[in-house]
Amino acid sequence: MNVGITCYPTYGGSGIVATELGMELAARGHEVHFITYANPIRLDPDIPRIHYHEVEVSTYPLFQYPPYCLALASRMAEVAESYKLDLLHVHYAVPHAVSAMLAQQMLAPTRWLPFITTLHGTDITLVGVDPSYFSITKFSIEKSDGITSISDYLRGQTVEVFGVTNEIRVIKNFVNCDLYRSDNEKKGAAAYAPNGEKLIIHLSNFRPVKRPLDCIRIFAEVRKTVRARLLMVGDGPERGPAEHLARMLKVQDDVIFMGKQNHVERLIPLAHVLLMPSEMESFGLVALEAMACGVVPVATRVGGVPELITHEEDGFLEQVGDIAAQAARATMLLIDDELHYRMAKAGRWNATERFCTDRIIPQYEKHYADVLNAAL
Secondary structure: OOEEEOOOOOHHHHHHHHHHHHHHHOOOOOOEEEOOOOOOOOOOOOOOOOOEEOOOOOOOOOOOOOOHHHHHHHHHHHHHHHHHOEEEEOOOOHHHHHHHHHHHEEEEEEEOOOOEEEEHHHHHOOOOOOOHHHHHHHHHHHHEEEEOOOOHHHHHHHHHOOOOOOOEEOOOOOOOOOOOOOOOOOOOOOOOOOOOOOOEEEEEEHHHHHOHHHHHHHHHOOOOOOOOEEEEEOOOOOOOOOOHHHHOOHHHEEEEEEEOOOOHHHHHHHHHHEHHHEEEEOOOOOHHHHHHHHOOEEEEEOOOOOOOOOOOOOEEEOOOOOHHHHHHHHHHHHHHHHHHHHHHHHHHHHHHHHHHHHHHHHHHHHHHHHHHHOOO
């Protein structure tokens, strides 16, 4: 198949999933065309059958804001016509589904171009419910030729919030289990823990919903009992406040703010525990990546996270904002090697048996085929 993929190319779960999906599809023999305003962060353009088409947005004095949605639709139509795309697959409803709908209508006189919309979370739970975007989000979802969501929770939210009656197929997030692997010897950990400290890791875009300040508070509690260091991977609006809080709690020497990292698969296996104290997660991709690496997640019982983590089996789930409980769980894992080993093995098994690429990518291929067959 010839597939066009559009996503936000910056750091964030939706862009990561879309990029990894495209590379996996290319590896399975499909031609994949990324249509975005920048090269996606994790995309390796040297992979065979991967193509990148940049969306250029012109600025004119007349426009207060650059009309990205229109430029994207135009580029989608151009790429679809030039490269004979079979379908478009857009990730994150706003504005990508709207642009795909416009591109479809532009080509309608000569050919049919179906598009699939994958819902990732905040496009439904945050952006979509904003009165300014509600109607257009609902309309573009309902006009999609196929709809997928990354969790049962998100499908339920979409039906409840928007009243969508179309079929929404749940295809959960995935992980490349060959790339994300355990490292029992923790090779390279000494670069961050020179005195043999245990490593805790947090990865996010440092938005308030990810609650990175909670990570600092949790770590400060853990440090009262265990010699440990905290890797804070990513960047965003809460980084500055988190750095300030680390200084206030006098743990700044043991908290390493690493900024954005392109190869997190090299960092995650060095840690023992992942902190994911989010206020909301529609799935929790970083927890899945950690589990595949034998790193035990301490997370919050929100959204679609319980569909991934089984409490006290392959991770821990606590209430949002319960610093004491999350710190206690992390401390247990760092102190009790047998407990950590058992839960790390269970997490790796869960990742490989339920969420590896060979389990999930065929579900997308089948959905593509179903949509194309329905359009005949």
